[in-house]
Amino acid sequence: MSRSPHRPLPRAAPRFAMVLLLLLPTLVGWHWSRRGWRDEHVNYPPRPSGYSQIVNVFGQPCSDAAHNVWMDWPAADNGVTYRFSFHRKLGGRGTAMVSDKGGRSTNLDNDVYGHIQDQHLSDHTKSGIWGYVCRYIAGTTKWSTHAWGIAVDVSSRYEHYPSHYHSHVNYQHAKIWKNHRWYWGKAFGDAMHFQYADSY
Ligand SMILES: [Zn+2]
Numbered sequence: 001m002s003r004s005p006h007r008p009l010p011r012a013a014p015r016f017a018m019v020l021l022l023l024l025p026t027l028v029g030w031h032w033s034r035r036g037w038r039d040e041h042v043n044y045p046p047r048p049s050g051y052s053q054i055v056n057v058f059g060q061p062c063s064d065a066a067h068n069v070w071m072d073w074p075a076a077d078n079g080v081t082y083r084f085s086f087h088r089k090l091g092g093r094g095t096a097m098v099s100d101k102g103g104r105s106t107n108l109d110n111d112v113y114g115h116i117q118d119q120h121l122s123d124h125t126k127s128g129i130w131g132y133v134c135r136y137i138a139g140t141t142k143w144s145t146h147a148w149g150i151a152v153d154v155s156s157r158y159e160h161y162p163s164h165y166h167s168h169v170n171y172q173h174a175k176i177w178k179n180h181r182w183y184w185g186k187a188f189g190d191a192m193h194f195q196y197a198d199s200y
Contacts, residue, residue: 032118036096037116040106045089047181049199054148058087061147062134065089069103073113075127077157084131087149090196107180107196108152115176124172126191128156151195167191167200 031157048057060067067085067090074081089167092103103109132149136142145151155169167174167186174184177194185193 031120032097032114032186037110037114037118038096039111040095040110041111042093043089043105044107044181045105045196047183048197050197051200054150054197054200058089058148058150061143064147066134066149067132068092069101069109070096070131071109071113073125073129073154074122075125075129077126077162080127082127082129084129084152085149086131086152087196090150112176112180112182115179116173119173119176121173121176124155124169126155126169126187127160128158129154130156145197145200148197150197151193153192154194159190160190161192162189163191165189165191 045057065088067087069088069090070083070085071091072081072083086108088101088103089105090103091105091108091110092098093106093110094100095106097108097114098110100136104178116125130153131146131151133144133146135144135147137144145147146153154173158169159167163186165186168191170184170191174186174194178182182194182196183198185191185195
């Protein structure tokens with residue numbers, strides 16, 4: 001909110017404006033931006049489609065770059081703070097709210113996370129929050145997007161897999177991920193899973 005303390009209010013309006021100013025914090029809540037957070041959108045990589053584009057953008061699975069930045073995400077339901085690592089192209093760049101971890105962009109830890117806080121949606125990020133794991137997709141020898149550090153599982157205790165294309169919790173904040181180039185696994189029956197790639 002911008003305020004100019006020296007600009008006089010119109011004569012007819014001062015009492016109304018005063019009441020509005022006093023009510024505003026309770027009407028809109030104390031957004032995270034009040035603590036200094038800003039949506040930065042710095043240096044997002046393109047979202048790859050399919051295996052060869054994923055390798056072009058993010059390199060080989062299980063590389064150092066796939067897991068050398070990390071973040072903490074407190075779960076709303078059990079009070080546990082989950083620390084997970086992810087690809088340095090998707091975050092770890094210093095901002096007002098994120099310490100510089102040598103990452104390249106502001107995507108995940110500042111922008112996606114910050115929007116979820118700022119819009120008061122953190123009650124809907126629940127326990128079982130995971131990022132990088134060097135592994136195959138279960139039952140296959142095909143690399144999981146988790147092996148590139150470009151996938152995050154959220155509320156996994158609630159979003160059972162296979163989810164039959166239904167979401168219990170994550171639908172509350174899925175739009176924020178989509179607005180930052182993430183693809184929601186609900187489309188293939190995995191509602192806990194958000195990945196920075198499609199057609200894979
Ligand atoms: Zn996942």
